[in-house]
Amino acid sequence: MRTVLMVAEKPSLALSLAKILSNGNMNSRKGSNGACSIHEYRGKFNGENVTFKMTSVCGHVMSCDFVGKYNSWDKVDPAELFNAPIQKKEASANLHMPQFLRREAQGADYLVLWLDCDKEGENICFEVMECTVCVMNRVPSQQVYRARFSAITDTDIKRAMQNLVSPNKNEAQSVDARQELDLRIGCAFTRYQTKFFQGKYGDLDSTLISYGPCQTPTLGFCVERHDKIQSFKPEPYWIMDVQITHPNGKSVKLDWERVRLFDKEIALMFLNMVKDSEEARVVNTTQKEKTKARPIALNTVELLRVASSGLGIGPHHAMQIAERLYTQGYISYPRTETTQYPENFDLKGVLRQQQSSPNWGDYVSKLLSEGIQKAKKGSDAGDHPPITPMKLAREGDFDHDSWKVYDYITRHFIATLSPDCKYLQTTVHFEIGLEKFTTTGHQLLDPGYTAVMTWQALGNDEDLPKFTKEQTITLDHARLSERQTSPPDYLTEAELISLMEKNGIGTDASIPVHINNICERNYVNIISGRKLKPTPLGIVLVHGYQKIDSDLVLCTMRSSIEQQLNLIAQGKANFFDVKQHAIDIFHRKFKYFVENINGMDQLFEVSFSPLAAIGKPFTRCGKCRRYMKLIPAKPSRLHCASCDETFTLPQNGNIKLYKELKCPLDDFELVLWSTGPKGKSYPLCPYCYNNPPFNDMRKGMGCNECTHPTCAHSFSKNGVSECVECDRGILVIDQSSGPKWKMACNKCNVVIHFLEHATKISVQEDTCDCGSNLIEATFTKAKSKLPDNAEEHTGCVFCDPVLKPLVEKHHATSFFQNRGGRGGGARGRGGRGRGKPKDKMSQLAAYFV
DNA sequence: GCAAGGTC
Numbered sequence: 001m002r003t004v005l006m007v008a009e010k011p012s013l014a015l016s017l018a019k020i021l022s023n024g025n026m027n028s029r030k031g032s033n034g035a036c037s038i039h040e041y042r043g044k045f046n047g048e049n050v051t052f053k054m055t056s057v058c059g060h061v062m063s064c065d066f067v068g069k070y071n072s073w074d075k076v077d078p079a080e081l082f083n084a085p086i087q088k089k090e091a092s093a094n095l096h097m098p099q100f101l102r103r104e105a106q107g108a109d110y111l112v113l114w115l116d117c118d119k120e121g122e123n124i125c126f127e128v129m130e131c132t133v134c135v136m137n138r139v140p141s142q143q144v145y146r147a148r149f150s151a152i153t154d155t156d157i158k159r160a161m162q163n164l165v166s167p168n169k170n171e172a173q174s175v176d177a178r179q180e181l182d183l184r185i186g187c188a189f190t191r192y193q194t195k196f197f198q199g200k201y202g203d204l205d206s207t208l209i210s211y212g213p214c215q216t217p218t219l220g221f222c223v224e225r226h227d228k229i230q231s232f233k234p235e236p237y238w239i240m241d242v243q244i245t246h247p248n249g250k251s252v253k254l255d256w257e258r259v260r261l262f263d264k265e266i267a268l269m270f271l272n273m274v275k276d277s278e279e280a281r282v283v284n285t286t287q288k289e290k291t292k293a294r295p296i297a298l299n300t301v302e303l304l305r306v307a308s309s310g311l312g313i314g315p316h317h318a319m320q321i322a323e324r325l326y327t328q329g330y331i332s333y334p335r336t337e338t339t340q341y342p343e344n345f346d347l348k349g350v351l352r353q354q355q356s357s358p359n360w361g362d363y364v365s366k367l368l369s370e371g372i373q374k375a376k377k378g379s380d381a382g383d384h385p386p387i388t389p390m391k392l393a394r395e396g397d398f399d400h401d402s403w404k405v406y407d408y409i410t411r412h413f414i415a416t417l418s419p420d421c422k423y424l425q426t427t428v429h430f431e432i433g434l435e436k437f438t439t440t441g442h443q444l445l446d447p448g449y450t451a452v453m454t455w456q457a458l459g460n461d462e463d464l465p466k467f468t469k470e471q472t473i474t475l476d477h478a479r480l481s482e483r484q485t486s487p488p489d490y491l492t493e494a495e496l497i498s499l500m501e502k503n504g505i506g507t508d509a510s511i512p513v514h515i516n517n518i519c520e521r522n523y524v525n526i527i528s529g530r531k532l533k534p535t536p537l538g539i540v541l542v543h544g545y546q547k548i549d550s551d552l553v554l555c556t557m558r559s560s561i562e563q564q565l566n567l568i569a570q571g572k573a574n575f576f577d578v579k580q581h582a583i584d585i586f587h588r589k590f591k592y593f594v595e596n597i598n599g600m601d602q603l604f605e606v607s608f609s610p611l612a613a614i615g616k617p618f619t620r621c622g623k624c625r626r627y628m629k630l631i632p633a634k635p636s637r638l639h640c641a642s643c644d645e646t647f648t649l650p651q652n653g654n655i656k657l658y659k660e661l662k663c664p665l666d667d668f669e670l671v672l673w674s675t676g677p678k679g680k681s682y683p684l685c686p687y688c689y690n691n692p693p694f695n696d697m698r699k700g701m702g703c704n705e706c707t708h709p710t711c712a713h714s715f716s717k718n719g720v721s722e723c724v725e726c727d728r729g730i731l732v733i734d735q736s737s738g739p740k741w742k743m744a745c746n747k748c749n750v751v752i753h754f755l756e757h758a759t760k761i762s763v764q765e766d767t768c769d770c771g772s773n774l775i776e777a778t779f780t781k782a783k784s785k786l787p788d789n790a791e792e793h794t795g796c797v798f799c800d801p802v803l804k805p806l807v808e809k810h811h812a813t814s815f816f817q818n819r820g821g822r823g824g825g826a827r828g829r830g831g832r833g834r835g836k837p838k839d840k841m842s843q844l845a846a847y848f849v
Numbered sequence: 850g851c852a853a854g855g856t857c
Contacts, residue, residue, distance in 0.1 A: 010856060035857060059855030066851095073850070081851090091855075120855060179853075186852030194850075212852050327857075335856090510854060635850085651850090 004045050005108035005136070006054045006147075007101070007128050009115045011036050012326075012333060013152070014056035017114055020157045021052065031055060033100045045110065055104055060120070061097045061127040062088040064179050066187070078192040079594070081184050082587040098131040105132035112145045113167055117382055119569055123175035125167040150382035153342040174569035177579040181561065185586045186212045189552075189593070196597060199646055201604060202614030202631040202639065204537055206522040207651065213558050214506050216545070218514045220553040221499050222524050222532045223542035225491045232487035238267035239483060242437060243476040244280050246465040251476065254280065254430060254437035260483070267480055270435060274478045277433035282471040285428050290442070292421040292456070294449040296339045296378040297386030298412045300508035301501050303334070303405075306412075308493035308530045310455065311404045315493060315512035321405045322387070325398075331409055332388050335509050339378025342385055347372065347417055353392050354410060363452050364414060372417040388413045411452050418449035423458055428467045432475070439464065490531040504559040536607040544600025548593055612641040619657060621645075622667035622687055630655060638671075638686050647686040649673065658683045665693055721763045721773035724798050733761065743797075752797055753808045757783040768796030775803065 008014040018026050018039035026041040038055045045052070069075050070084040090098060105111070111132055115121035129144060136143060145164035149156050189211035197209050238261050242254040261267040300319075307318035322334035341347060351372065354364045378386070389410040395403050422445040430437040441464035450457040491499075496515065500506050506514050515532075518524050523538030534542075545553040564582060567573035617627035621640040628640040628647070636655060638647045649655055650673045658670040663685035674681030721743070733743050741761050743752045757779060764774040776794045779786060785806055786793050795803045 057855090058857060061855095063854080071851090078851095092857090095857085116855090124855075175854080182852040182854085184852090188851090190851040208850060210851065214853065323857080507854075509856080513853085648850095 002045075002048060002050045002109040002137075002139075003107060004050050004052050004110045004112055005105050005132065006052060006112040006114055007132075008054065008056040009121055009124060010058060011056050013114070013116075014039060014054050016152050017157060018052075018054040020152075020154050021054070021161060026054075031100055032103055033095050033097065035095055036100065038104060050109075053104060053108065054114075057097055057101070057115075057124060057128060058092070058095060060091045060124055061101070061131065063091040064088055064176075064183055066183070073191055073195065078188040078195075079587075079590060081188040081191075082583055082590065084184075086180060086183065101128060101131040102135050105135050108132070108136045109139050110143050110145065111136065112147055112161075112164060114147045114149075117148055117150065119171045119175050122168050122171035126169070126172045129167070151338075151342045151380065152385060153344055155344070156342075168569075170571045170575075171569045173575040174565040177568055177575060177582075178561075178565050180579060181582050181586070182213060184583060185590075186210070188586075188590055192590070192594060196601075197604060198635065198637075200601070200610060201608040202611040202629075203609050203633045205633050206537060207635040208521055209537075209541070210517070210521055211552070212514075212517075213561060214510065215514045215517045216541075216553050217503070217505055217555045217557055218496070218500060219518045219523050219534070219538055220542050220545075220555060221496055222491050222518070223534045223539055225488065226534045226539060229487045229490070234484040234486065235262060236264075236482055236484055237262045238264055238480045240267070240271060240274065240435075240478065241481050242274065242280075242432065242478045244473045245476055246467070246473070248465050250465050252439050252465070254439050257436040257438065264480075264482075271478060271480050274432045274435055274475075279472045279474045280430040280432045280437065282467045282469055282473075283429040283431050283436075284469055285426065285467055288425050288427075289445065290423055290425050292423070292448075292450070292458070294373065294376060294415050294418055294420050295412060295453070296376045297341055297416050298388070298409060299336050299339050299378075299386055300334060301337075301497055301511065302339075303387055303409070304512060305494040305497050306408060307405060308497070311401075311408060312530060313401055313404065314515075314526065314530065315497065316516040317401070318405060319509075319512045321402050325402060325406055325409075329390055330393050330406055332386075332390055333384045334387055336384035336386060337379075337381035337508055338383055338386055340380045340386070341375050341416075342380075345385060347375070350388055350390070350413065351417065354389065354414065357392055357410075358394065359407070360411065360414060360452055367414065367418060373419055375416045415449035415453045418452060419446060421448040421450045421456075421458065422446040426464055428464065432478075489529075490527065490533045493526075493530045493532060496532060499555070503555045504562060505555070506558075540600070540603040540607050544603050547599040547603070548596045549589055552589065552593070611639040611646060615639065618655075619660075619669035619671055619686070620662075622663065622669075628686075647690045649686065649689065650684070653679070653681075663688060721775070724770050724772045733763070751810055753810075757785065764794060768799055770796060770799050772796050772798050774800075777803070 006014075006017070008017055014037065015028075018028075018041070022039070022041035022043070026039045028037050028039045030037055035058055036056050038053055040051060040053050043050065043052055064086050065071070066081065067085045067087045070081065076084070090096075111129065113125040113128060115124045115128070125146060133144065144167065146167040147157075147160040148163070148165055149160040190208065193209040193211060197204060239259070240256045242256070243251055244254065245251050258270070261270070303322065304315040304318055307313040308315060311318075313321070319334070322331065325331045326334050348368065351364050351368055355361050355368070357364070387409055389406070393403075393406055395407075397403070398406060424443045424445055425440060426442070427438050427440045430439070442458065443463055444458055444460075447457060493515065497511055500511050500514070505511075518538065519526060519532075522535055523541065524532045524534050527533045542553050551557060561582065564573075564578055568575050568578050611629070611631060614633070615629035615631045618630035618638060619628055620626065621628050621643060624640065624642045626640065626642050628638045631637050631639055631646075635651055636649050638649065639645070640647075649671070653673045653675045656672045656674065658672040661670045661683075662668065663670055666685065666687045668685050668687040670683045670685055672681055672683050733741065740753065741758055758777045759780055760778045762776050764776055766774050768774055773796075774794050775797055776792065777786075778792050779790070781789050781791055784790060786802060793802055795801075797803050797807045
């Protein structure tokens with residue numbers, strides 16, 4: 001029997017789809033990666049009896065990144081990132097998705113792709129095909145199909161199954177282009193800015209000065225509002241404050257039809273006219289029945305808006321809570337744009353679950369018995385049904401915030417099926433002389449949905465006293481009040497979410513991430529009322545872009561890129577042409593940005609302090625011997641003002657002095673990094689940490705136990721030896737070079753490659769007659785290069801007849817001589833010749849305890 | 850140490 005493999009975008013959807021397609025008759029098992037399940041059932045496919053296997057991925061299978069050295073911030077000029085080679089790699093290393101898919105596709109005959117019906121989903125289709133088609137059985141007919149569905153309902157899913165189409169390469173490619181553009185542009189600008197400003201200022205308070213086509217315009221909105229507040233000039237205006245007393249004794253304030261005037265003279269003129277006429281005449285009274293409409297069904301961005309403005313929970317945290325409620329089965333899938341319930345959605349069934357709730361159970365019972373309202377028409381984005389409760393929960397089931405989110409989602413759901421709120425609005429129209437005034441009151445007719453969404457309930461407005469036409473009432477008083485226009489307030493998170501949604505910046509899933517990013521990078525702070533106040537850093541960044549190239553921060557930038565990419569998706573333009581065109585434009589923008597960075601720097605100068613002015617003297621520089629300053633702000637680093645050089649340090653720990661000991665390689669004073677009293681700690685040389693002394697050693701790498709190439713660990717394990725090629729040097733074993741061991745002298749650039757296939761080498765305390773220390777080498781018998789395949793030998797690499805032939809000695813051009821460490825001259829100034837080897841070893845031993 | 854997009 002043939003097998004049809006079917007793949008959905010996420011485990012929950014695979015389950016829903018399989019239930020529908022198998023009519024609930026299926027066998028399920030967990031997949032090899034622990035995250036995805038496989039649901040199997042029998043059925044017909046193209047008139048043939050087959051076994052269906054429905055499973056899923058977890059979002060994207062692959063993501064893109066630069067290859068090898070292009071991931072290094074030190075070796076690559078950011079400008080190169082616009083042309084650097086790019087590779088696809090597994091999106092999540094621990095899920096082993098390609099392997100899982102290959103295993104399940106083994107021996108399958110057909111593939112049906114049930115990925116979400118958007119461009120990202122189409123792109124994942126091709127990622128799935130890449131992993132599966134090669135291991136599937138070859139059948140004569142076409143074997144790959146795409147299901148197109150617009151709602152997760154019985155009819156829609158079954159119809160999609162009967163009308164399979166082909167995956168759309170154009171749509172998938174538009175996503176490939178987007179990924180590549182985001183990567184190249186984001187990383188190039190981020191690396192350049194970070195290095196430029198971190199190298200100059202000591203109090204930026206952000207480890208990263210990032211740029212991104214979504215996060216930067218998001219920040220732009222916050223700064224735009226800040227600028228409006230700053231440039232706001234309050235203007236005085238005047239309102240007329242008129243009060244009358246109804247014959248029943250009730251005071252009533254009247255609203256002026258002109259509302260307010262900005263000219264005091266004219267306002268005074270009207271006031272005098274009003275005062276002259278002394279009494280108000282009732283012109284007429286109107287009554288209108290008004291409704292406050294029940295909400296439409298809930299989607300993600302609305303949930304996030306209310307969570308922020310109503311519950312005081314930020315979007316990022318709200319999403320985390322919603323996801324947990326979802327995986328625990330309390331609510332439906334929380335990432336959706338749809339605000340319309342599917343046709344056959346069991347609204348009453350969901351309501352019935354809530355009948356026993358102590359919070360709203362009575363209301364729900366009443367609603368069910370009186371009949372529910374038809375939900376207001378929303379829009380169907382074709383992704384997932386709106387967010388609804390899935391089972392009853394009680395307050396004690398969750399922590400406080402989770403309960404608030406569940407409580408809101410459930411009340412919102414009930415409200416969508418409740419009557420509108422109805423009230424009667426009464427307006428009394430007055431004339432005082434020729435000026436018109438009104439007063440209004442309302443009377444609740446039916447609270448409707450506001451009985452369950454209580455925060456929207458109308459205030460208990462006392463009824464207006466009854467006025468009759470032509471009735472005249474003497475004024476209690478009439479006077480002008482001077483007021484001032486007030487600046488707008490900082491943007492609330494809820495407003496920002498709306499702006500992002502409106503401008504197509506981010507998606508329902510990524511909007512919280514972008515907002516979180518600009519907070520974490522310290523570009524904005526959340527102030528009371530969940531408003532976003534930009535920091536000096538955020539402000540100078542945005543103003544800087546505006547000065548150099550305002551396109552970079554424009555709120556339309558994302559949507560204009562998307563527009564270009566849509567041409568690929570629609571098959572109207574060639575993938576490579578559009579992509580290359582966009583890359584070229586941003587490459588030019590990047591070059592222009594770099595050339596004009598001074599424009600932004602001038603703004604930084606005003607807000608931030610240069611490295612030289614920050615921090616306290618800490619340890620000595622190995623080059624100039626002057627004290628370097630420790631910059632405490634993130635990222636902590638050492639700065640030498642006289643050499644104008646900055647040395648980064650390992651982060652997230654404390655940096656202390658380390659016994660004023662110096663690195664034997666470059667004379668920089670060592671520092672001790674530690675993570676608190678009981679945490680990890682290791683000494684390191686600031687210079688070696690930034691300029692690894694060995695060619696193939698990564699920055700920050702060294703001994704396995706710490707990061708120093710000549711640390712206590714490597715000294716005690718492998719040792720250091722006197723170099724006999726020069727009179728000052730020390731031979732150091734490169735910790736990272738085994739099993740092709742390498743030693744190098746820090747002074748004369750001699751490099752010794754030796755003893756290939758030795759499993760271990762170490763330096764002995766004993767010395768050879770030549771002065772160098774003896775080396776002990778250990779081999780496995782099979783690979784031994786020693787006579788008679790001996791496993792161990794001790795000797796001097798310069799003189800020993802057995803070891804000498806196994807050693808290749810040469811002078812490197814790039815090992816130490818290009819390192820900026822202190823050169824050979826100074827140390828010998830006192831005419832101190834070559835010390836006795838033993839002395840040197842004990843001298844070294846003093847460095848490391 | 851970078852982006853944004855999926856999702857767990």
